[in-house]
Amino acid sequence: MTDADAVPDSEPRSSSVSPLDIDEATALTTRIVDNVERVIVGHRDAIEHILITLFARGNLLLEDVPGVGKTMLARSVATSLDCSFNRVQFTPDLLPSDVTGVSVFNEKTREFEFQPGPVFANVVLGDEINRAPPKTQAALLEVMAEGQVTVDGETHPVPDPFTVIATQNDVEPGRTYELPVAEVDRFTKKIRLGYPTEAEETELLGRVAGEHPIESLGAVATVGDVRRARETVAGITVREPVRAYVSRLAGYTREHARLGASPRGAIALVRASQARAMFEGRGYVLPDDVKTEAPTVLSHRIRTDSAVDGGEIVERALEDVAVE
CATH class of the missing domain: 3.40.50.300 (P-loop containing nucleotide triphosphate hydrolases)
Incomplete structure (x- = not known):
C-alpha cells in the first residue's frame, strides 16, 4: 500500500x-x-x-x-x-x-x-x-x-x-x-x-x-x-529595500524583548505582505503592506520580562524603524 x-x-x-x-x-x-x-x-x-x-x-x-x-x-x-x-x-x-x-x-x-x-x-x-x-x-x-x-x-x-x-x-x-x-x-x-x-x-x-x-x-x-493564487503570491516582487525594512523590524524586536521575532517570523511577514499586495491588486510589495501585516504576524512571537507585551513592541518598532 x-x-x-x-x-x-x-x-x-x-x-x-x-x-x-x-x-x-x-x-x-x-x-x-x-x-x-x-x-x-x-x-x-x-x-x-x-x-x-x-x-x-x-x-x-x-x-x-x-x-x-x-x-x-x-x-x-x-x-x-x-x-x-x-x-x-x-x-x-x-x-x-x-x-x-x-x-x-x-x-x-x-x-x-x-x-x-x-x-x-x-x-x-x-x-x-x-x-x-x-x-x-x-x-x-x-x-x-x-x-x-x-x-x-x-x-x-x-x-x-x-x-x-x-x-x-x-x-x-x-x-x-x-x-x-x-x-x-x-x-x-x-x-x-x-x-x-x-x-x-x-x-x-x-x-x-x-x-x-x-x-x-x-x-x-x-x-x-x-x-494558482498561491503561485501568484509567490511571484509578487519584494525589492531589497522592503526586505531590509522587514529585517530591521525583526531586529528591533530582538533588541527590545527577551525573545524577539525569529527568522521564520521575518519570512512569514514577507509572505503575508506579498499576499496583502495581491489583495490590493499589485504585483509588488510596499512598506505599507509590511506595516499592515506586522502586528498580526510578529506580536505573538515576542516574549518580554515586563508589562509591555509583544503588540506594544511591534507598535514601537513601526514608529521607530525608518523606511529607507
Whole structure:
C-alpha cells in the first residue's frame, strides 16, 4: 500500500501550477470574502487574515472567548473554497496519533497500513488547541512546518493546499496548557475576533432565526484556484529595500524583548505582505503592506520580562524603524 493510496485527496506538491494574473487573483479573493460574509457578520478583516494566511502558505491562531464564531468562520472559509475540512477537538486525553494517524496491522495482507488522522485535509481546525498537553500539541509541529506527517519512520504528505486554523481558549487558564514557543512560531498570524457590535449581533440573530446560512453556503472557488493564487503570491516582487525594512523590524524586536521575532517570523511577514499586495491588486510589495501585516504576524512571537507585551513592541518598532 503506497502513501498515495493511504492518504485520501493527497496530491503531489508541484511548482508547475500556473499562477493567476493579479486581476484574477484579486477578483478571486473578493469573491471568497463576499461569500463567507453570507455567514459571518462583521468580521471582514478576520476573513481577509485567514485568506492571506492560506495564500501565504501559513497557519493561523485564533485566540478569543468561546461562542464568538471561530469554528463557523473556519468552516465557512473551507466551504467557500470547496476544500476538504476536518475539525479536531483538543482535550486533555487526546493522543498525538489521534491527530496524525496510526499504523494498523492488516490481518489479511499481514502488513501494517497507515490510517490517516484528521490532519489530512486542506483546512484543519484545531479547536481549543491549548486544552491538550504539550506532547499532543507537538504532533502538529512537523505538518505545520513541512506539510507532511512521519509515523513509524514513514513520511506521508498532507493534501495541497494545507493550512491549520487553531483556536485558543483564553478564559480558563487553570484548565489549559501554554502553547510551546516552537509551536506558536509556526503560526503565521494570530488574531482575535471580539464581540460583535449591537447592529452586527442583531443582523446575526436575524440570519440564524431559521435555517443557518452555513447549510446553504456553496463553493465559489476550487482547490486549483487556491494553488494558482498561491503561485501568484509567490511571484509578487519584494525589492531589497522592503526586505531590509522587514529585517530591521525583526531586529528591533530582538533588541527590545527577551525573545524577539525569529527568522521564520521575518519570512512569514514577507509572505503575508506579498499576499496583502495581491489583495490590493499589485504585483509588488510596499512598506505599507509590511506595516499592515506586522502586528498580526510578529506580536505573538515576542516574549518580554515586563508589562509591555509583544503588540506594544511591534507598535514601537513601526514608529521607530525608518523606511529607507
